[in-house]
Amino acid sequence: MKKTILVVDDFASIRQFVCETLERKGYDTLGATNGTEAYTILSQNLSQVNLVLTDYNMPDCTGFELLKKIKGNPETSNVPVVFLTTESNPDKMRSAKEAGLAAWIKKPYRAESFFAQIENAIVNG
Structure with missing residues (x-):
């Protein structure tokens, strides 16, 4: 069965590129x-979404706020969340790990390690 990944990024070109790469x-x-928007989509497609891949720095609701929403709700808390971001602040990385983040992938990423981390997060939650 195909796995579904919810890709969250405020830049359409980046979101499109990541979606095409995953597809x-x-x-x-x-x-x-x-x-x-991601949290609404996740709530409506809970049985289908296997992973949330999100940017950290976004207007309206950051990746960290999204992570806390997902992990704070028993219905969504088992969905793994991975950050794909240029953000590299060690305190933010530590806080995200403590909040339940599965992986932190820095942009620009290498394809082989990107897919390895995605697959590992899906398998291990």
Whole structure:
């Protein structure tokens, strides 16, 4: 069965690129422009979404706020969340790990490690 990844980024070009990259690897994708929209999409497609791949720095609802919403709700808390971001602040990284983040992938990323971390997060939650 195909795995579905919810891709969240406020830049349409980045979101499109990441979705196309994942689709070429055999994943289905859903897209959202910010954390608020992503949380709504996740709630409506809970049985389908296997992973949330989100940017950290976004207007309206950041990736960290989205992570806390997902992990704070028993219905969504088992969905793994991975950050794909240029953000590299160690305190933010530590806070995200403590909040339940599955992986932190820095942009620009190398394809092989990107897919390895995605797959690991899906398998291990």
